[in-house]
Amino acid sequence: MWQELREELHPRGLELVTVALDAAGVTAAAPWIAAAGPRHPSLIDREHVLGSLFGIVNVPSGVWIDEGGTIVRGPEPAHPRRPAYKDRVAPADATAEQRERIETVRALHVEAERYVAALRDWVAQGAASRFALSPREVVRRSRPRPLAEATAAAHFALAQALHDAGAREDAVAHFREAHRLHPTNWTYRRDAWSLAGPEHERLYETSWLAEVKREGVENYYPALEMPE
Amino acid sequence: MLFRRATVSADEIERATGWHLAAEGLCRDDHCVPFAARDMDAIALADVATALGAPLVKDDRHGLWALGPEAGGHALASAIAPELDLPDARGRRFRLSSLRGRKVVLVAWASW
Numbered sequence: 001m002w003q004e005l006r007e008e009l010h011p012r013g014l015e016l017v018t019v020a021l022d023a024a025g026v027t028a029a030a031p032w033i034a035a036a037g038p039r040h041p042s043l044i045d046r047e048h049v050l051g052s053l054f055g056i057v058n059v060p061s062g063v064w065i066d067e068g069g070t071i072v073r074g075p076e077p078a079h080p081r082r083p084a085y086k087d088r089v090a091p092a093d094a095t096a097e098q099r100e101r102i103e104t105v106r107a108l109h110v111e112a113e114r115y116v117a118a119l120r121d122w123v124a125q126g127a128a129s130r131f132a133l134s135p136r137e138v139v140r141r142s143r144p145r146p147l148a149e150a151t152a153a154a155h156f157a158l159a160q161a162l163h164d165a166g167a168r169e170d171a172v173a174h175f176r177e178a179h180r181l182h183p184t185n186w187t188y189r190r191d192a193w194s195l196a197g198p199e200h201e202r203l204y205e206t207s208w209l210a211e212v213k214r215e216g217v218e219n220y221y222p223a224l225e226m227p228e
Numbered sequence: 229m230l231f232r233r234a235t236v237s238a239d240e241i242e243r244a245t246g247w248h249l250a251a252e253g254l255c256r257d258d259h260c261v262p263f264a265a266r267d268m269d270a271i272a273l274a275d276v277a278t279a280l281g282a283p284l285v286k287d288d289r290h291g292l293w294a295l296g297p298e299a300g301g302h303a304l305a306s307a308i309a310p311e312l313d314l315p316d317a318r319g320r321r322f323r324l325s326s327l328r329g330r331k332v333v334l335v336a337w338a339s340w
Contacts, residue, residue: 002335014331017324019314021338028339030317041322043314045336053310055303056336063309065332069325071307078335123331135307142304145297151283154296158287161230161294170289187338194340 001080005116006040013067014123016040021048021059023160023191047160048187052153055143058186058221062115064122064132072122072132074142077221079112086110101209109221118226130227141225152182163195172196172203179204184215231273231293234286238268241276245295254279 006016017040020029025046033042050056054063054075062078065071086106090099122129133141143149159174175192182188189211193200201207212220229244238249247254253263254276263279265271273293277284283296312324312334324332 014333015327017322017327017332017334019312019334019336021336022340024339026317026319032339033317041316043312043316043322045314049312049314050336052297053303053312054334059336059338061336063334065309065324065327065334067329067331069309069328071304071309074304075336078333119333126331138307139302139304142302145299145301145303147283147299150296150299151285152296154283154285154294157230157294157296158285158292161292162287162290165290167290170287174287187336190340191338194338 003036003038005080005119006038009120009123010040012123014119017043019043019045019050021045021050021056021187021191023048023163023195028194048153048156048191051156051185051187055145056187057143057182057184062119064119066127066132070135071138072127074133074138076115076224077109077111078115079110080116081112083110083112097209104209104212104217107217109218109223111224114224114226118224148181149185152178152180152185152188155181156188159192176204183211184219186220229295231295232291234273234293235270236273238265238271241271245276245280247276247280 002016002018006014018038020033020043022028022044023046025044029044056075058077060078061075063071063075064073088102088106090102094102118131122131126132155174155178159171159178162174163171175188178188179192190208193204196203231240231244242248247256249263249265249268250260252260254261261279263276273284273295277295280298281300282298285294285296286292309324313321315321324334
């Protein structure tokens, strides 16, 4: 979905860099990258360094960086177009849980048109764009990092190393601790669940639906903080 | 950042964290925190963690230590984009700083 936008804006000075937050690395991400046939750098971040470096806790998230290497918008939801799940209708034979999940996904806050319009404006106007933030504002808006969330990052790193080494049960204990300490880090949760496969709800004693309901569906993708 | 021992060299700390040991203490970019080491080849990770305000988590069973990011501030300490050095699907490394001179939109996604 990003590809078209990149082809439109690349001649005007923009480059797109996509980063897959996948602990399973190439195995998980490469088929998607190959199918997209990207002409831009398409990278793989097994260790979620984007979390440590930028404070990214969910996908899709976008960060704007100007020609001098200064961030002018920090991490925020970055949808290039309205996702198909926003228009999905529950089939007649759906179970109550399937229906609730479809309705919850439809209720996620997505502002694709606004985001893309702002990106086009910044590419055209640069620092004069009303969507470009000052360095002070970029830092002010970036996620605070309390000790609990920094500790969650350490547990996530241990979990991934143990998973790679085949110590899967021990890995789950550290993934669970990362989830407990940083409950709104969806990349920690969903990547660990993905590694666990169909067993994940049993292993982690929770589900995406339960966690989204607990944290509030309106908080999953926070509203864009930008002028109309 | 993972370590297999509780005591590591200054070089290992720099490779893993970007913080290097200097006369002023542990330094990264133009920022230093007080730190003194008697032996450059035997620095306790716990002391580094305390100096940086970063958590250190140990897995006893597997003899592994993980040093988390510095706590207490913001994810972005400044608006200068941190260096990002990651592989593509073929294992070729790419550095974000190689795109200086162009605007960049960095997009995180996942297969899951």
